[in-house]
Amino acid sequence: MNNSRTRIFGAVVLISLGSLAVSGCGADNNSASAGGAVNGQGKTLDVLVGANTNKAEQFKAWQTHIAEAFKKQTGADLKFETFANANDELSKIQTSVVAGQGPDVYAVGTTFTPTAYSTDAFVKFDSKMWDKVGGRDRFVPATLGISGPDAQNEVGVPFTSRPYVLAYNTELFKQAGLDKPASTWDGLLDQAKKLTTGSTYGFATGYADNYTPWKFAWAMANQSGNPLVDGKTARIDDPAVLKAYQTYFGWLTKDKVVNPAAVGWNDTQAAADFAAGQSAMMLMTTASSKVTFDASAVKGKYAYAVMPTVPPGQASAPSGGQPVSSIISGDNLVVAKYSENQDLAAAYIKLLTSEDEQINYNKLFGDLPTNATAAKKVQDADPSLSPIIDSASKAKTTPFTGAWGDIQLALTNVVVQARPDLGNGSVSEATLKAALAKAQKDAQASLDRASASK
């Protein structure tokens, strides 16, 4: 009984101290940087990368290959740490930042880069540092859009690019007498209606996904000229955002072009539905889905296309609107300030973003290169990728503020809380307006904290 009492006490305390409790044990193995010769002989560089669970074997082989190449170039060993999801990574970053030790280089998602930047724990790249990683101009310019708040304050080096596109079933399109997806949301919806027959639906999308829903609101609002964050002000409680959510929910409730079950789907489930030929278009997906689709019933019967850039209710792009098709998406590499292996870290980034390695990575995992030469070669070699590369050029960065994580959460929460109504067949305007007002309040509070911290 004493045991369970202790356990209960312990559990409570652990919750309250989540970040600290782990910090004690999270600090491991950066001791290898002590001693050793120049040129990295005898040193170990500790790097954190996202585990690719879809292609576990290739991922393992890739790690071995990179470690060998790194050893050859610098004489230093490479120690990989992996994280399974964003939460994992976040814990790792928190503990390392508090403890002042941990991985030397992190691969972070683009939308997480502003948060990482706001901790002030990562190295800002000056021209000298850029030179060490092979020069700033080796990258596709658009991929640098979320490396920092401006060109003088960049922390992230683009490593992979995963712009959002839509995938469509060419066979179903042909049957419906359609050529290719429309470039306006209204046009796309009309096509979806034509494609919805019997048990087949026009769109596949996951309303219960944790990462995708807000991207629709963001894209449509931007296309109407609302970037969601204007300096220090949140603009979520706004007609353009309302219209965006209404359109997004309307597909299911009003237009009935989405399988009603999608109310509980995440994107993997939506992709599976598309892969089974049950829906004609999979919205907001990336080149990584190629792996899934090529191993499915739609193999050879699908293509990618840029998502509409004209907002709902409009026939052409309104003045002041931004014709965006995707957020700047992918991974950036950041170097920890506490790292005692800055030069080795740069050498690692240089290797990963080199032309050959970028092409290799693309072949293995489908992510697009950020290295400009590699990107060109990949595009030339596979014309089917051109819509994805086109989308990359129409991508725009999400607002670069430490508050973005909260704003994203607030936008997602609108969908999460609307799901019961969505499942019942209608989300009323009043409910939606109240939800947007709450999201606005939360987003603004977070922006206020961000500006107060400066």
Added chain:
Amino acid sequence: MSTTIKKDAALRRAPELGGQPPAKRRRTVSERNRPLWMLTPGALLIGLIIIVPLILGIYIAMLQLDQYTIRKWISAPFIGLNNFVEAFTSTDLVHAFGNSVGFSVIATVITVPIGIYAALATQNAYRGRSLVRSMFLIPYVLPSFVVGSFWRTMLQHDGIINKALTGLGLPAGQWLTGPASFWVLILVEVWAAWPFIYLMALSGLQSVDQEVHEAAAIDGALWWTKLRYVIFPYLRGPVALACLIATLHHMNNFSLAFLLFGVPAPFDVQVLPTLVYSMSFTSLRFGMGAAMALISLLLIAIPLYFYLKAVRLDTGTDAGGKK
């Protein structure tokens, strides 16, 4: 007749329970001439694992500790009770508090009869009893992760449960969102947690002396009379303790709510642990998260108080289920 049995049982119960191993152990520890200094390693560990973090937690709850200040967290601005005030005034804390209490109490209330019934059903020896007993423990020994993932899959909109319902001509439901989600959390928690009550009740039943059964039989007690006046008094102590511990577990259960509903949680099923989690690790407001966790600690302290009181009274000769 029943009065006789009651008295008889009570008379036997006292020395029986007084002689139980746990009570005995506790009494010896409290004896004065024992080498208590030998507890020092344990005390140090408790200090290190509980006291120090607790004090740090209280301190952090008064800091404006977030993504902007975490790198130099020692020098994060001290803001006194502001986090607590904000937690109460502009977050879902009160709502989550209500949900947590409701969920824990209802889950406990439902699991008690199930657990006791299961214990009674496996009390008498019969062929295959050990198999049944082992099977009863399956939900309890499955990791939360497995339980949560399986139920989540089954409860999907187009999952097996909805398919079964529509197959029977019943309407399909939205189980993982909206008002139903609260009851789903209770259902899954009950499914996973009732064997704990069962185990505790079983241990109570096993302390019933064979003579008591014989005495009841000689007196000609019917099954209900025997259950009500002979067996239940034995169960009261262990089951009351089980209720308290189970309620605490329900209240602290983060993994199940997180796995079933994710973060941000649907409003109807926002409980304290998921709220603290999302405040700390999604919004990265560690100070605020610590403040909320401390408030949860106070909440948990209420049943904990009864628990500790019960444990303390469970010494001496006047043993049993008195709180």
